[in-house]
Amino acid sequence: MKQSSTVEPISDAQKYVLETNRIGAIWQICFIANNFVFPVNAFFGKEYDISRVEFVILFVLSHRDGLMAWEICRMTNLPKNNVSRGANKLEQKGHIRRTGDPKDARRALLSLTETGWALFDEMIEHYMDRAQSILNLLDADDQRALDRITIKLSNALVAKNQD
Amino acid sequence: MKQSSTVEPISDAQKYVLETNRIGAIWQICFIANNFVFPVNAFFGKEYDISRVEFVILFVLSHRDGLMAWEICRMTNLPKNNVSRGANKLEQKGHIRRTGDPKDARRALLSLTETGWALFDEMIEHYMDRAQSILNLLDADDQRALDRITIKLSNALVAKNQD
């Protein structure tokens, strides 16, 4: 591997940043997230013709069916026009269904169709493999601790964002 | 707060996803990263007219001066055209300087200027405040554990990507 003119390998510079940066774990978290999300999205885009936003919608609906678009926005921090577009595309492709709320014509409850479930089940396998191959770089104790702490932090963020 | 027709508050659905999702800590990590990065970028864009990529370049250069664009790409997973654009804009604004390598005309070493350092010092304060306000949702032990584990995982990813 060719090195920079500083003679120092990149991995050393990366480690230096990781270990001395002034925003601590947040930098690492963004680094890990980017390392995971970009390749996976690129793969999904090519393999399944599903964008990041579309996958997130499928993912959320696989846990709670019958959500409205704005609920998905709140749950994921995605802007509503982005979710709107994603939901429209998924509907066009037949992966989700909109059920109008008879009591409120503005509302549309989104839910996965048969083919949507089939697609999601296939995609989530790839996703899990990739996620696990990253997490397996840690030993079992650290994996458990990471899971516990990130759930705690996420829940705290949810609560914080609520008001 | 208006609730969905499912009667269930969104935060409950969010918690459910967080705790039952099949990709584990990776979902949480992406969630936390997005929760942090989006608002901060929006703020920086307005307040300092600095995009995400530009800030990342400043951030990396603040740790290791005199890097080349491709090294920043490797360190951050950003595509090279994006870094190229960011570096050009930062140069136009006078925040970084390109020093041509006399031995290799293709190479240009990037380094922060005085004004670049001044800008970065100001921005990093905001960044640290935001990061800390999120991390402080955890107790001191968990903060330490999270830092330790994410550093370990990041370093492992760096090593994995190397080959």
Next chain:
DNA sequence: TCTGTCAAGTCCCGTTCGGGACTATAATGC
């Protein structure tokens, strides 16, 4: 029942993004 306000979703439009082709320079092999 009219009017003002709010809420869900869509549309418009300028910006950012990123894959891949391309340019320019250096290194390598014969």
Next chain:
DNA sequence: GCATTATAGTCCCGAACGGGACTTGACAGA
């Protein structure tokens, strides 16, 4: 020395993104 390959960086262009205006429908208050 010349042809080939590799490397650093830029350019082009279509796709994705997101702020904010807009549309439509619901609802509260007088």
